[in-house]
Amino acid sequence: MKDEKDTFYLVRGDFLPEAMKKTLQVKKDMERGKATSIYEAVQKVGLSRSAFYKYRDAVFPFQAIQQTKIITLFFHLEDRSGTLSHLLDMVAKTGGNILTIHQSIPLNGKANVTLSLDIENLKMDLDELLKRLKQHQFIEKVDVLGSGA
Structure with missing residues (x-):
């Protein structure tokens, strides 16, 4: 479900x-x-x-969502070699254009990463991308922080 x-x-x-x-x-x-x-x-x-x-x-006005092609995602990642690289590769392969990346210093084996993405050329709907990202063992949590033009 x-x-x-x-x-x-x-x-x-x-x-x-x-x-x-x-x-x-x-x-x-x-x-x-x-x-x-x-x-x-x-x-x-x-x-x-x-x-x-x-x-x-x-909650967002319909016009804002209709016009926006940028979304900001927040991730809780395991601090393992190559996790950020793997995440970026996954996003790029789905057609997401990474605009900004912010990664915190890992603490207690966890790192927080915020990505702003241009999703205009996404090869799948956003729900499917989020579902696929959440399935990976090194990604503990994915939140949509917002969207904007």
Whole structure:
């Protein structure tokens, strides 16, 4: 069975819970400079910061997703020789163009890696790529941090 975190849905706005609608408004206000901090933006729309943080990486306006071809992924990797190289090779073979890479210093046998990818020429859908990445023994966790143009 597919993990719900890897499944995306298109939902009409009037079906969204109020907290999700307000989260979208906070993101919009921040992008347009109508608020200088998340605290200010959530106060303005009447949303708790915890609700904003709960939904901020899970709800996006359809236009933003439709136009975006860049995604940021966060990985927890085992610290073994060649793991980063193998990960990059896997992404490249699926048509993902790696734009940025950030790797933390390995601690306790684990390393965190953040990749920003151009997925315009991806040879499979994003859900399938995430599923394949999660199947590899050296990848402990994959999270979608966000997407943007």
